[in-house]
Amino acid sequence: MKYLRLIKYPGAKTSLLHDIFRVVKAAQPSVIVDVFGGSGLVSLNTAGIQVVYNDIDPILVNMFRMIQQHPEQIMRKLKSLLERATIPGGIGHDKKFPGTGMAREAKALRKRGGKGNPGSRDDIPSDPLELALRTLYRFNTSFGGLGNTYATRKEKASASYLRKTVFDLPEMSRRIRSWKIENMDFRDLIKKYDSADSFFYLDPPYPGKQWYNVNFLDVDFRDLATLIHGLKANYLLNVDWDVPLFLEIFGKPSFVKVYENANGRSETATKHYRRKSFYTDVIPGGKNQH
Ligand SMILES: C[S@@+](CC[C@H](N)C(=O)[O-])C[C@H]1O[C@@H](n2cnc3c(N)ncnc32)[C@H](O)[C@@H]1O
Secondary structure (H helix, E strand, O other): OOOOOOOOOOOOOHHHHHHHHHHHHHHOOOEEEEOOOOOOHHHHOOOOOEEEEEOOOHHHHHHHHHHHHOHHHHHHHHHHHHHHOOOOOOOOOOOOOOOOHHHHHHHHHHHHHOOOOOOOOOOOOOOHHHHHHHHHHHHHHOOOOOOOOOOOOOHHHHHHHHHHHHHHHHHHHHHHOOOEEEOOOHHHHHHHHOOOOEEEEEOOOOOOOOOOOOOOOHHHHHHHHHHHHOOOOEEEEEEEOOOHHHHHHHOOOOEEEEEEOOOOOOOOOOOOEEEEEEEEOEOOOOOEOO
16 A cells, blocks of 8 residues: 655654554544654644644644645745756766766755754754755655755665655645644643544654654653543554553553564564564444543
């Protein structure tokens, strides 16, 4: 099945989407709240339901807000970046400087916006549109982490990733146009949107990993568990199966699924398979449990 994706993001849930939407379909909510929205993968692939996208990282939130407010400008600028890039075999390939295009564009963008990680607080261009463009570019052409590894030898792959993003951007921006976009801590967001016709999709950061600009401590997982117990809304939480802390905090999962690792660079790099625990108050394929 083909899904819309805007950026490469650590911990994006592509292989879980089928199971996530099975539960959402069973719950039949009017509103889906993507509490830890990240790359927006779940929000982008939700159709026919009001979406609330949230993330605590203002860099991601700015990117979605700019696409919402200035889709044409973003499209034009991203297209021109792709065209100016001298990718071997790609549009605008400059035979005199083979293989330098994407790296050169990245360098230019970096110069305009400062250096370092796209999410780091000391690295924020004052123009939100420029920042959004840079975030999009970096998260499309990097190889993992927070978009801070630049394309060099793998420029061709980067270019085709970016080209697909540009191709799908009109459809994605059409969807993003109707989102409500929030930039809140999950505790406040859940209190704000908890109602019987809402559905919370919960994909928190991984314990002990510093993948994001804001990561989770044990106390955050405990707060999440407390909030879940008092919800009026339906919810689905997914976490890694092999973390004892989760059994202690959330108890026995509603169901567990095994997924093949798409490549050696994914979440559990040394393993071919990974197990995910799902917690939900919705019975897949049946009525919800409220
Ligand atoms: C596992 S990622 C989500 C990935 C997302 N589901 C996707 O498919 O791209 C977790 C996200 O939670 C965000 N986050 C961390 N702490 C948060 C908090 N206290 N409240 C809301 N979001 C938070 C991080 O910025 C990160 O983007």
